[in-house]
Amino acid sequence: MTSLRYCSRCVLPSTRPGLSFDDHGNCNCATGKVKASIDWTARESAFRDLVAATSAKGASYDCVIPVSGGKDSTWQTIMCLEYGLKPLCVTWRTPARSPLGQANLDTLIGLGVDHIDFSINPVVERRFMLKTLERLGSPAIPMHLALFAIPLAVARRFGIPLVVWGENSAFEYGGDDALHGPRMTRNWLLKHGVTNGTTAEDWVDDDLTARDLEPYRWPTDVELEEGAVQAVFLGHFFEWDPVRSFEVAKGRGFRALEGKPKTGYYRFADVDDEFIITIHHWLKWYKFGFTRLWDNLSLEIRNGRLSREEAISIIADRGEERPDPEIDRFCSYTGITRDRFFQMIEKFRNPRIWNKDQAGRWTIGDFLITDWNWS
Template sequence: MKRSVEEFVVNAYFGLPEEVVFCKKCVISNQRPSSTVEFKHTNKDKKATIGFGVDGICDACRYAETKDAQIDWQAREDALVRLLDQHRRSDGGYDIIVPGSGGKDSAYTSHILKYKYGMNPLTVTWAPHKYTEIGWKNFENWIHKGGLDNILFTPNGKLHRYLTKMAFLNLLHPFQPFIVGQRIIGPLMAKKFGIKLVMYGENQAEYGNKTEENYKPTMDKNFFSISDPADMVLGGVKVGDIIKEGEYSLNDFAPYIPPAAEDLERDGIEVHYLGYYLKWDPQECYYYAVEHTGFQANTERTEGTYSKYSSIDDRIDMFHYFTTLIKFGIGRATYDAAQEIRNDKITREEGVALVHKYDQEFPKKYFEEFLDYIDITEAQFLETVDKFRSPHLWDKQDSNWILKHQVT
């Protein structure tokens, strides 16, 4: 019997497809959102999800095959050298901005640009919510052992905590304000220092976000199109509405307001991805960072996955992935395993086993610190989490929540 649109809206939140399908090559499902930072429980807010072809292979896996078979990487590197030559300086000034935390990806990006391609990068860091011990150690190694200049930018801590709290309560996305800052810190610093080239590492399209973006070397300028900063939404709340409460002014939000696309164009600022020019492999970035910048993996695996070296600088990071598990049925082990399957580091069978073992693990280590950081109780945390469990993904049996669909 054909089902009505209303039934689908009730059973599947966030505009997700109600039928859960897993990629036949990796372990990702069609529940992975592709390009949004805000979700609501209404049909009109439906967002696109990761694409699957008739062969049951996800877009990210198809692009991984393209990387191996169809891209002339020597030609791409030649294009990189031409781009760098256009911006290269010999007067002692910085000629490129590299945003990053000192993790494996930004360590690779900044170091190779300086020491292989002869650029003079200024690295810029949007500070984590709360550094981990290993994260701070790797940050210091990046600068001191890697031999790089850096500006560590920390936004208004009181405001950032508030925005993180609102993002958790309203969107179940505690990383939303952080992601905004992380994406715009490069262009903002380029404007401030009069530098024309910004180079991020990999494009998130590598993993399924708008895969057509993989075929463009530059960041989508739509991200920098905000007509009125007061209408910008942070933490699920308009900036103007937060200002009306009286505690903050528009000036307090300066670090979160992206430069206008037309201003970047007028100033000749270009925002590129190194992953367009050099074949991107996260594990190879890790090996490079270990050798050249003193990067160290953690002594223990990250809760929710099997990895010890990816996204290990922020104590809040694992709650970001826990919330993706709740909203989309996709936890951190799924993301890590899917990526490593595509890069031929593990088999799909190994990936499936790792997902089953770790994906639903609750992040206990920093739980009390997370509650304190966003100033909520454990009861508020659980109530908020349960509110965002989509009925097409979760079933409550007695007092336990059961994920209905798991990769096989």
């Protein structure tokens, strides 16, 4: 069994994908220092140049904005409108959309945009989601394939020259330095598209044909170039911070959850989906020994709003937070029992960090919190 190593500044463990540690024991917390050294005025000027060049193409729409109605896509839409772009907003419609998610999406559309709400065949989607959970331990692979594929395909087919995404996760959370720039490429998608490195083509089998999976197919870089489509991260041009983007979105009508967060630390995040994203983030517990809460708290530490000690106290108070209502919804949606669900995910428990003690409880050695309840 391997003991976890934790960042000395935030709370993230060495098991988190894309994380690296410097000689001082700090992980990608260094991103904060890098951001402080960036000339954001020059970056904003570069965005103005991009807007001018895009508008000069004279397309029916200047850009596609992938939106869910969440606070980040609301921020993206507000920024693009303020800089004079005419967007077509495109949504992969989750089969688990929440009432609050629908209300926030309606508010986003009400900012003054045309919008496509793209629904995938529910028979295919249900079958695909269960397959990815069983094979790779994630129900969210179809979601991530679709939410990247559909806006890119719409831009290509409608001749729209620009797709505007939010933050670049390779830069914000850790990843290949070569992927820290403004452009989204197929290589970026393979490494940071949250699909376990798979594409739609990898899931073609006797149950799912290539035609079934067409909505999940990412265009190649060549196809995008032939269609003169450029995909960029707005977070490259403007400093991204989840709290700041929430404040901007809230000022234009976006609503957060009342009461405690659905998952993690923020009441304004992951509010548009009833079960897929919650289970996806909780399964980090089995695979890596941390949850969405740890990610969010580490961002708060990096942005100077929490101390490491405060973050550890919050984690200790919350505990594992197994999302039983969401698990029940997933089981109902896919037609499986809870017993089968837990049988499926148990094989993804990381044997390098988990160990069963004499009482039959699964525990993690040298855990960040010494008096953790391993019930």
